[in-house]
Amino acid sequence: MNAALLTVLMAAAGTALLAFVGFRLGLSVDRRIKDNSEVVKAVQAHSGLQAEFDVLISHNQRSAVACGTDKMGYVVTVLGDKLLVRSLDQAKIMVIAEDRLHISFPDFGFEPVYIQANANEIQQALASLGRGTST
Incomplete structure (x- = not known):
């Protein structure tokens, strides 16, 4: 009993x-990414760099790519109520449509990041990272 x-x-x-x-x-x-300055602050805090970054935010505002002037890039994703910042050094970036990127990491346990944005902005971001052609 x-x-x-x-x-x-x-x-x-x-x-x-x-x-x-x-x-x-x-x-x-x-939780969503508010604006470009929030992404830049998160990347600067993660990397320790005070450089400026060009930012591409996905339409759903849950992920962003920050591109530095020296072809250095970071991806920022919303994880719960925090922002997760990852370097794009070893990331695999695939263009699955002219307005969509698929970014995957070799680390086990990190899900791929999908970014859907304006096609011209995606092309500019890829060119900034040295992975595309500038038009």
């Missing part, structure tokens, strides 16, 4: 904990 009651109470506590965690994660689902 006591074991059954203990099992029910533990199941209820586990369900309540999962509901609380799901609720907390659900609050940050709508």
Whole structure:
């Protein structure tokens, strides 16, 4: 009798904990990148550089590419309520349509980043990174 009651109470506590965690994660689902300056500040904080960057933000405002003047690039993605900054040094960038980029990383556990933006802005970003042709 006591074991059954203990099992029910533990199941209820586990369900309540999962509901609380799901609720907390659900609050940050709508996080979006606000503007170019937010991306530049995140990249500068990550890299320690005070250089200026050209920024390409995806239409859904959940990812961005920051291109430096020396063909250095970073991808910024929304992860919960934080911004994750990754260097594009070893990233594989594929153009899957003229207005869409697919960026993948060799590290296990990091999902690919999809960027959909204006086709001209994507071409400029690729040229800044030395991976495309400038027009």
